[in-house]
Amino acid sequence: MGQEFNTNQPIYLQIVQRLCRQIIRGELGAGDKLPSVRELAVQMGVNPNTVQRVYSEMEKLGVAETRRGLGTFITEREERLRQLRDELMTEQINGFVDDMKEMGFTAPEIIDGVRKNLENV
The missing domain is CATH 1.10.287 (Helix Hairpins)
Known part of the structure; x- marks a missing residue:
């Protein structure tokens, strides 16, 4: 059920890129809720710590926001x-x-x- 990953680049960066491309294509829009860490880990076939790093990186990039108790969302800053x-x-x-x-x-x-x-x- 996991995804295929390139061995030349860290998995967390590949997932960040995939999510960013989904945003660009309009599959994920401003304000959309991202899957929980565990949910995305199962979908991608990776460790939950990897997904936590993905979400942290997306926050650093300014494209995601974590709302305490609610989850992680795509930024609403168009x-x-x-x-x-x-x-x-x-x-x-x-x-x-x-x-x-x-x-x-x-x-x-x-x-x-x-x-x-x-x-x-």
């Missing part, structure tokens, strides 16, 4: 959620561009390739 979306987009684009440059592609070639790809979507 501006922070828009900022998260922009940050993740920039991170993905930077990684892609770095990979392309490493393979020897020029900026015009990258732009042309992206343009052609988007025309086929």
